[in-house]
Amino acid sequence: MLELRTFAAHFPNTGSEYAILIYTVPEKIKSDIRLRATLRQQASARIPTQYGHFEMYAYSEDANDPMPHIAFVGEGFNPALPVAVRIHSECMTGDVFGSRRCDCGEQLDAAMQIAAAQGGVVIYLRQEGRGIGLINKLKAYNLQDEGLNTIDANTHLGFEADTRQYEAAIAMLNDLGIRQIELITNNPDKVNALKKSEIEIVGRIPIVIAPHAENQDYLRTKQDLMGHLLGL
């Protein structure tokens, strides 16, 4: 069982109250995260999409893992050249159902377009199910609706800053033979985490998403408190 704790803090620069959720990750999940460094490519298949043609690779330790990490590789992919890469953490509400509480779905959509056009790669990490999970995310949303300006620290912000999750992405990029990347991100933490690997970042491709009324506070929090480069 994941333990959920909250505290509120006042940030003078923004004049707003934020509640930050702290999730205590149990030992079993911690060791699970460490094991991802030994991921193996289990299967791949051609997947035509609305964006273009992709080859989809599934990576896991166990061939029967029901939630493998995914690498979508765009047509024209050439690992001898710098590759446009998006590292995306699963957000079912945003990615699948188009939730406007965050900008994950729109970022994934933009990244798929870039990968299709440039022979790029979208790495899809199954963080939501293995990290805090959907249930805790919905509980966090309820806190927001009760009036707290909440950062969902684990799913969208804090946990992304944890470099351990990038071990899986780095293992997948290495397996695909990628040495140089242009990272599709607005998040400087992702750039910093990958700088510690052997993969060279030769550029950053920003994604500009127009804010909606429903996610304006969320995007501003990302920019003001987490250093995302959103130009708001």
Ligand SMILES: [Zn+2]
């Ligand atoms: Zn999201």
